[in-house]
Amino acid sequence: MNTANNLIQKYDIPGPRYTSYPTVPAWKEDPIDTDLWKAHVRSAFETNNSEKGISLYIHLPYCESLCTYCGCNTRITVNHSVERPYIDTLLREWSLYLEIFDDTPQIAEIHLGGGTPTFFSPEHLTLLIEGITQKAITTSETCMSFEAHPNNTTRAHMQALYDLGFRRMSLGIQDFDLAVQKIVHRIQSYETVASVVDTAREIGYTSINFDLIYGLPLQNKNTISDTFDKVAQLHPDRIAYYSYAHVPWVKPGQRSFSDKDLPSATEKRELYELGKRILAAMQYYEIGMDHFALATDELYLAAESGTLHRNFMGYTIHSSDLVIGLGASSIGDTGSAYAQNVKKVEDYKALVYAGKLPVYRGHFLTDEEISIKQHISRLMCQFQTSADTDDPLRASLFHYAESRLSELVADQLIEIKNGQLYIMPAGRPFVRNVCMAFDKHYWQNNSVEHVFSQTV
Template sequence: MMVSLIQKYNVPGPRYTSYPTVPYWNESLFNLDTWKKSVQETFKVSNNTEGISLYINLPFCESLCTFCGCNKRITKRHEVETPYIKALLKEWQLYCDLFNQKPIIKEIHLGGGTPTFFSSENLELLINGIFDLATKANRHEFSFEGHPNNTTKEHLQILYNLGFRRVSFGVQDYSLAVQKAIHRIQPYQNVAKVSFWAKEIGYTSIGHDLVFGLPFQDVTGIKDTILKTKALLPDRISFYSYAHVPWIKGNGQRGFHDEDLPQDDKKRAIYEEGKKLLVEIGYSEIGMDHFALKTDSMYEAFQTNKLHRNFMGYTASKTDLMIGLGVSSISDSWTSFAQNEKSLEAYYAKLKLNELPVFRGHHLTEKDIKIRKHILNLMCHFETSWNQKTMQFDELDDVLEHLKEMEFDGLISKEMNTLYVTEKGKAFVRNICMAFDLKLLEKEPTTQLFSMTI
């Protein structure tokens, strides 16, 4: 039964880190001045209540991993670090010029690319430069992504001294055949070393990123990867579905043949085996493709309905204003989205003119915000309700009609004005969200835009 459901529902679909999704932004109506005003308005409300978040994209990598869908720049020239840090701080200054008071930062996430491409000294310059213009919230959560092959103990210590308490290490898979195929060779010993360093220094949340659906992956291999993970017992684990989107990322995702990838039921079997082992070890499933120990803040956020999802993925707390700094970063003022220039050259050029380096965006309508709330509820809490008028919209009956087949298949249940994702339905939560996606329902894509949902 599960195999047939996977074959039935394994279709291209968004991961819903936002709504509307980027391909459905109305860029023609986007206006930079309106974006700035939305930032100012949200800042006035959120800064003294929940604070704001920063996502900082550090795009450089020394080598290309062929599974990666990130916007990155491959180079071994580390002289690129200093001008990029200066550009980030200039962009931050331009945002701070919009604010009516000193920003209080609740969350920082350093992503990439490879944040640990940068020297610990330059990362220290960056964070100190950020806080020359800001203060830390009392219960802040600062995190960064570390590459097990180049994260040093000095990286970990300096960032810890600056207030970072969470780090995630990209593991993907421990099989050498898989690592060769994705051009990401990193022995278990390297992951163990950096994980033990982080624990020794005092990090309270250490994460490992695993990926299923990679070339040459099988059930036997994922068992080995999970058993090695058990020996290190990270606080949280992301167990992502590999997004095969070579039409977007070009040759970077064509380092292997399509027939080398596990498909449909075989791919899902890898996930189900991994999930079963993780639960046996003591992890709880959180949202979509995430697991946490009961001592981790992610688990607490899920239990107390405080889990949030944005362009940083799942977060244990929410702020209505998230500023994205760096090339290709996306910012979110709750009522608008704005994305930075995707090329370094264009990013630098706009900053040289003292302009925010934004090249496109979307202003959310009242209906967009309602749909966004429903999709967030489903992705974070596996349920949503339309009891309140603020959650009702004209097309709701059409959405419920689209969901009837999923209800028949046992993926959802309805009780009065509330929809619940069943245990069986959790594997199909992206498909359930797609039924609420009015933009997608109004205009199905004519070209490949999204990875497969399962």
């Protein structure tokens, strides 16, 4: 059997993260047929609204400074006069979707992402959420979460959002080491983070997530160990331990440091394994790819019961097929189609105020693509999938992938028997490689260089 280092060298290749299938580089509709997108939204709404509800992702792109590791769509400014016009545009876009729906939407989840949602004042965030929910149905079961920068998340922010129904908060930590923070331009002290966490718990938030990243410049085992020592003191409910995606050809801000500042592929994997061992000792359980949760957390319970789901917002307990994306660069998903909004704020505003949905590209899935999507979702959420012999298409896709998985079987990373594929514990770090075996678009594309980040 190959050693751990040999496995890393063998499988550390460019590959998708599978927040969608097909992945964005394989989308064909650019420009997208807006009328056909509306038809898919209307159909998904009719199917999901009464039983599962719908999900909303709202992108708030503004940040006061650029974190150079970041791969998100952001707009850097210290001019807070941009807040109200952007909120007004979001509410206008929501009204365009309300025209498509044939009933009052029942919202299962709302997630505020960025950028930095807490760039916006508590008053403007209140205006946004009240403008959304006054034309929809929310209940005590509606899951409402937001991403926060510890440096500008105040008690007023947390109290206002709590009063609106938010109970989950995700803090972007990345690393507590000052040298690492300086090189990626994301400086925040442990004391600042601790104050935000303590205040959130005092107010009544029931779920706090930390985003951490391994593979950042200047990281080493000592910095990771120290970071996790501090994390242990704060004891968040969930931890996302992401692999740093180095894509300077997409995000020029990443050119502010060089390759020599980054851990090697082997060193990067050692940082992951170290973090994973520490998390296990702290009694966090692995949930899908990159995520860990306490045994009391809903994500852990969903993973154990086989009901965990994954969409553009990440892992979720909600199974709605309809995700409406609001805001510049947001992506919507109907289960059978994707559409992404224009990325530039000015273009986004112009389209919305012209009474048009601001989508510019997307993809309408074939039956084969939907089946591949189901296989990949199972692998990402349950670390297993099956041939499903009652469905000839799913079975044929399973056998198509099986022919590409022999090396992973030989390396004892996965097991295939009786039409069932299981990812072994040792194979979980390579889940993206397993998914790639099902990805026909990946194999039909002759060049993936400067498209995807490394899988390991």
